[in-house]
Amino acid sequence: MLSAFFKSKYHDFNLVKGDCIEILSVLDFQFDMIFADPPYFLSNGGFSVQSGKQVSVNKGDWDRSQGFxxxxDFNRRWLSVCREKLKDNGTIWISGTYHNIFSVAQMLNELNFRILNCITWAKTNPPPNLSCKFFTHSTEFILWARKNKKVPHYYNYELMKRINGGTQMRDVWQMPAIGRWEKTCGKHPTQKPLPLLARIIQASTKENAWILDPFCGSSTTGIAANLLNRRYLGIDQDLEFLKLSKKRRQEIENIAIRMDYHNRICKTSDGDLQQILELHENIPYYGVDLPIK
Structure with missing residues (x-):
């Protein structure tokens, strides 16, 4: 049995240290949904802007391209093992830029997934273009695919329509990058905003669903999942990122912070916030648990 780096009190937030391909190969469990933020392969020695300062785009060796x-092959291997750990009616979301997203799409097709959408996340606050020699990069892409072409997937159409003001939600989402309120425990170099993950989770899962993030980083997926009453497994090789994930999960044990974050990602009413308080105080034990000690 695998050993957890961290398990929350009610086992709804789990972290495991290691290579996701190796760990998932021995994990006997299937998930309702997977969100993956794999290496983009864009650490190429360039520069960007962060908080008004020039910074390197290099994230680490894990983000460097090893060639076509x-x-x-890397995308094929991790997607293949993730497919095995997805329920027959499950779906997977993968984020990227032009550096990696075409490779991911190709591997999804080779592995017989059915691509449902290619979401364009248009950032409302992108960093400026320092060279002024091309258009400012302001988007990322998120592929949404289901495991089986003939098995229906879950999509909360009515909720997405309501969030979108009563009209069908389109595949272009205008949302900001992470705000200061999401960095209270520290910052991951490729951290995704909580409202983005909240929308993805609400669109494609029901409450109590199990969600996997094989490249969890700072576990934005897991924080959003727990705030929305879902369960989570995050995997990462970096000890410091896992420590950050643990710290973020412990932060929302504070009910005031938990309610504030939930309100920010869902724009809830006072009645909804009272339900969150009751849930926090009386979290039920869900019978199905991960085979992780």
Whole structure:
């Protein structure tokens, strides 16, 4: 049995340290949904802007391209093992930029997923273009695919329509990058905003669903999942990122912070906030648990 780096009191937030391909290969469990933020392969020595200062785009060796064939093989291997750990009616979301998203799409097709959407996340606050020699990069892409072409998937159409003011939600989402309120425990170099993950989770899962993030980083997926009454497993090789994830999960044990974050990602009413308080005080034990000690 695998050993957890961290398990929350009610086992709804789990972290495991290691390579996701190796860990998932021995994990006997299937998930309702997967969100993956894999390496984008964009650490190429360039520069960007962060908080008004020039910074390197390099994230680490894990984000460097190894060449066309090796990058494709990496995407094929992790997607293949994730497919095995997805329920027959489950779906997977994968984020990226042009550096990696075409490879991911190709591997999804090779592995017989059905691609449902390619979401364009248009950032309302992108960093400026320092060179002024091309258009400012302001988007990322998120592929949404289901495991089986013939097995229906879950999509909360009515909720997405209501969030969108009563009209069908389109595949272009205008949302800001992470705000200061999401950095109270520290910051991951590729951290995703909580409202983005909240929308993804609400669109494609029901309450109590199990969600996997094989490249969890600071576990934005897990924080959003727990705030929305879902359960979570995050995997990462970096000890410091896992420590950050643990710290973020412990932060929302504070009911005031938990309610504030829930309100920010869902725009809830006072009645909804009272339900959150009751849930926090009386979290039920869900019978199905991960085979992780």
């Amino acid at each position: 064939e090796k990058d494709n």
